[in-house]
Amino acid sequence: MSLYAELADRLREHIEHGFYKPGDKLPSVRQLATEHGVSISTVQEAYRTLETERLVEAKPKSGYFVPSQPHNDNLPHTSRPPQRPLDVSQWEQVLNLLSNRPANTRIQLQHAAPDMTVSTLTPLLKSLSDLHRQHPDWGLGYGDIRGHIELREQLSRLAVASGCQLHHDDVVVTSGCQEALSVCLRAVSAPGDIIAIESPCFYGAMQAIKAANLKALEIPTHPEHGISLEALQLALDQWPIKAILVTPTANNPLGYVMPEDKKQALYKLAQEYDIAIIEDDIYGDLTYEFPRPRAIKAFDEDGRVLLCSSFSKTVAPGMRVGWIAAGRYRDQVTHIKYVSSSMCPTLSQIALAKFLRLGGYDRHIRKIRNTYATSRDQLLQAIKIHLPNATRVTCPAGGFVLWVEFPPEVDTTKLTEQAQEHGVAIASGSLFSATGKYRSCCRLNYSDQTAELRTEGIKIIAQLIKAEHPNLF
Amino acid sequence: MSLYAELADRLREHIEHGFYKPGDKLPSVRQLATEHGVSISTVQEAYRTLETERLVEAKPKSGYFVPSQPHNDNLPHTSRPPQRPLDVSQWEQVLNLLSNRPANTRIQLQHAAPDMTVSTLTPLLKSLSDLHRQHPDWGLGYGDIRGHIELREQLSRLAVASGCQLHHDDVVVTSGCQEALSVCLRAVSAPGDIIAIESPCFYGAMQAIKAANLKALEIPTHPEHGISLEALQLALDQWPIKAILVTPTANNPLGYVMPEDKKQALYKLAQEYDIAIIEDDIYGDLTYEFPRPRAIKAFDEDGRVLLCSSFSKTVAPGMRVGWIAAGRYRDQVTHIKYVSSSMCPTLSQIALAKFLRLGGYDRHIRKIRNTYATSRDQLLQAIKIHLPNATRVTCPAGGFVLWVEFPPEVDTTKLTEQAQEHGVAIASGSLFSATGKYRSCCRLNYSDQTAELRTEGIKIIAQLIKAEHPNLF
Structure with a gap:
């Protein structure tokens, strides 16, 4: 390994482990050169590497700094959903969204599919292709209904990063996170029960609530701190809520990470009222900070948290591999998973297990989360420039x-x-309300198209708004 | 094509289209040689080909005949299940069955996995492997939630063989038939509703009834003619039944094909009482007669039949590709399929579509159903020789x-x-009763192990019974 790469590694480690905090000034180039006995240009090269990874930023005439969180003074308002449990509607609109044909859509800001063109996915696709060629018969038979053992072992190792101690027997593999959520809802509740959710909320979770004959109670949610614990507690006092379904880490659609003390407080609240938490962690590994934030499941003392996740956002939705760590609900979850779709295809599980085992997944995540962070800033910039001044947006x-x-x-x-x-x-x-609220909001993705296309999309949206509401500009 | 193969083709066509009926004597070798202007040995070669396909049988000194259905004078009794709707139990036992480790089991007569070692599957596996190598990106994104269009087109063509006129828009692809059944049950009923089923009944269907908070009403079922229409009508008069779930063509576990007039009568009954029929056709293409019997769906005038099937028994369960033709329930089915597991993996669907389009599926089915018919006779023979005289068995x-x-x-x-x-x-x-009946019965498979192993298994079972009940032998 070259000298500059070695130095970059050491600095990266210090930053990632919090030795230097956001906003901190980093050692000067001269200082590092002396300390490590390397040339000035070697230190500069190391800093340049870290700059492309967005781990440091250069300030002219001041040196290098750990970037602070960008300050956001035009956040959306805390949501104010209806204060009673309701049947979920909006299926027609969801179906419409799902039926969108790429052929008719040049600029796709509507979906939540990841970037699947990155080279860090190549090892996975190669091993999947090799498995199909060398061991086609491995994919033919009925596999373990809890999921392939190699994958479950790797998933229990992966869980350490989110602070969870899981045994492979705690994990049930599912057909993506959609099946995970659907199964968990049915495992913890009976028809007619009330589920508390964030508002806005991922439409797939709400449609699963509808299909399980449950009612949704939307809870006010802050765009940076997540579900309001005060509002939730009031709701818990007022309604016989059976479970809370939340996406606290890199929330869809708001993008926040719920602060750790709030995650702990949410867990305590669930304990106090003796209800289950269904935690959707599908975007959890894609947070821009390192190490990734802990899941609520990390604080689970009595098995009341059902952690749901999948590779659909981190790797590719077409893999159709998700999982549940269901705590005390494991047996019910296994039953409902079996009746829902029996087992999952074996070869994708084996290929993913290998991808995790050999470090390909970590490499991929490290690369892709930086790409997304860059794209976020580009999109925020385009929004700031082109959309009406009074537009509010999450960061x-x-x-x-x-x-x-x-x-x-x-x-x-x-x-x-x-x-x-x-x-x-x-x-x-x-789409993100049980009852069709948020009619002046929308969700935009910044994963799999170019910054140019996204900016063009924003410009077109701006023109459409301008034609109807010229006073807004 | 050689002369004998041509002659065999012509005779096969005559037999398969019913020109010669079961039990009929076929033209003599001499007669055919004269008629077709070919040698005696050519005719003999043609007959030998048809013999290996079990389409003709030679009787010493009498000539060649179309085989009659083997007569069965020791059929199991018509079932007599409890006459009221009940909650399904038995999950522990099902889980036990599903968790069976092949490592501990040399002779596997318990599962219902098909023979996946036959060479007619090679083109499918090859094209799946090619797709993964040449177009790995096709498998990555979210696909059509109704299923890949090419597969749905092929499925609507395949349906012609079972007498069904389906448009590709009528078809929703699922993760196997288990998901199909589970989705259909939830689409046609609400929690607490009653579903009428055959007795004995496939355990996966019953567990889906349990998980959907429904009650099962088991209806007496004849081992050769299927569900008793008289008993069903009495039950319909007595209970507010919401739907009938049946496997009328190559039933699991009994193996019968419900006669066509009874299928029609069952449909009329459903019309009269205005209820839905969920028809599990998963084994339908594996009937030993040609052309295959028509599905109940073929008589569906008003869209009340939800046809469920998959490639799990005909091709391989690991493909996890099934489908629903849901008639008037299509929209509900699409909704519940989406919330259950979003879409299905794309590449297996494309590979299966190609397998169907190029005739590989037909070739495979033609070969495998003959293999199964031969294995059935071998297993029946072993049962007759080794098990107690009073043992009854389906054919x-x-x-x-x-x-x-x-x-x-x-x-x-x-x-x-x-x-x-x-x-x-x-x-x-x-396993095949909602309440643990049939304690003196069992289901045996004859798909994927050798006749020798199956016979050995039967001998071991016989010894175990003999040790406890010597008087039975």
């Missing part, structure tokens, strides 16, 4: 979607239709 | 499982445990 701490709140006169249901006619797809806000 | 008209009814003093739950200790796995009868 995600992970994942690859953000949430836009337009001035109230903008109707995103209409805007979505108009944008579609111009080849731009966005996800209208009402 | 399946398709698929690869049969049902054994021992004298009442034999407890198959105990027998299953004992056999397992000797490396033989069987599926105990109580």
Whole structure:
């Protein structure tokens, strides 16, 4: 390994482990050269490497710093959903979104598919291809209904990064996170029960609530700190809530990471009222900070947290591999998973297990989360420049979607239709409410198209708004 | 094509299209030689080909005949299940069956996995491997939630063989037939509803009933004609049944094909009482007669039949590709399929579509159903020779499982445990009842092990029974 790479490694480690904090000034080039007995240009090269990884930033005439979190003074408002349990509607709109044909859409800001063109996925695809060629018969038979043992072992190792101690027997592999959420909802509740959710909330989770004959109670949610614990406690006092379903780490659609003390407080609340927490961690590994934040599951003393995740956002949705660590609900989860779809295809599980074991997954995540962080800043910049001044927007701490709140006169249901006619797809806000609220909001992704295309999409949206509401500009 | 192959083709066509019926004498060798202007040995070669396909049988000194259905004078009794709707139990036993480790089991008669070693599957595996090598990116993204269009087109063509007119938009692809059944149950009913089923009944269907918070009403079922329409009508008069779930073509576990007039009558009954029929056709293409019998769905005038099937029994369960033709319930089915597991992996769907399009599936089915028919006779022979005289057994008209009814003093739950200790796995009868009935029955498969191993398994079972009940021999 070259000298500069070695030095970059050491600095990266110090930053990632919090030895230097956001905003801290880093040692000067001269200081490091002396300390490590290397040349000035070697230190400069090391800093340049870390700059491309966004771990340091150069300030002219001041030196190198650990970047602070960008300050955001135009956050969306804390949500104010209806204060009673309701049946979920909006399926027609979800179906519409899911049926969107790429052929008609040049600029796709509506979906939440990851970037799947990165070279760090090559080893996985290669091993999947090799498995199909060398061991096609491995994929033919019925496999373990809990999932392939090699994958479950790797998943229990991966869980350490989110602070969870899982045995491979605690893990049940599913057909993606959608099945995980659906199975967990059915495992912890009976028809008619009430599930508390964040508001806005991922539409797939709400549709699973609807299909399981449950009612959704949307809880006010802050765009940077997550579900309001005060509002949740009031709701728990008022309604016989059976479980809380949350996405606390790199939330979809808001992008926040719930602070750790709030995660702990949420867990304590669940304990106090003796209810289950279904924790959707699908974007958890895509937070931009390192090490990744701990999951609520990390604080689980009595098995009431059902952690759901998948490789759909970190690797590729087409893998259809997700999982559940269901704590005390493991047996119910195993039963419902079996009746839902029997076992999952074996070869993708084996290939993913190998990808994890050989470090390919870590390499991929390290690369892709930097890409997403860069794309976030680009998209935020385009929004700031082109959209109405009064537009509010989240600054995600992970994942690859953000949430836009337009001035109230903008109707995103209409805007979505108009944008579609111009080849731009966005996800209208009402998808993320059980009852069609958030009609002046939308979700935009910044994962798998170029910054140029995204900017072009934003410009088209701006023009459409301008045509109806010139006063906003 | 050689002369004998051409002649065999012509004779095969005549037999398969019913020009010669079961039991009919076929033209003599001399007669055919004269008619077709070919040599005696050519005709003999053609007949030998058809003999290996079990389409003709030679009777010494009498000539060649179309085989009659083997007569069966020791059929199991018509079932007499409890006459009220009940909660399904037996999950522990099902889990036990599913968790069976091949490592501990030399002779596997318990599962219902097809023979996956046949060469006719090679083109499918080859194209799946090619797809993974040449177009790995096709498998990465979210696909159509209704299933890949090419596969749905091929499935609508395949449906013609079972008498069904389906448009590709009528078809929703699922993760195997288990998901299909589970989705259909949830689409046609609400928690607490009653579903009428055959008795004995496939355990996976019953566990899906349990998980959907439904009640099962088991209906008496004849081992050769299927569900009793008289008993069903009485039940319909007495209970608010929401749907009937049946496997009328190559039933699991009994193996019968419900006669076509009874299928029609069942459909009329459903019309009269205005309820849905969930038709499990998973073994339908594996019936030993040609052309295959029509599905109940073929008589569906008003979209009340939800046809469920998959490639798990015809090709390989590890493919995890099934489908639903849901008639008037299509929209509900699409919704529940989406929340259950989002879409299915794309590459297996494309590979299967190609397998169907190029005729590989037809070739495979033609070969494998003959293999199964031969194995059925071998297993029936072994049962007749080794098991107690009073043992009753079905003679399946398709698929690869049969049902054994021992004298009442034999407890198959105990027998299953004992056999397992000797490396033989069987599926105990109580798995196939909602409430643990059929304790003197078991299901045996004859798909994927050798006749020698199956015979050895039967001998071990016979010894175990003999040790406890010497009087039975």
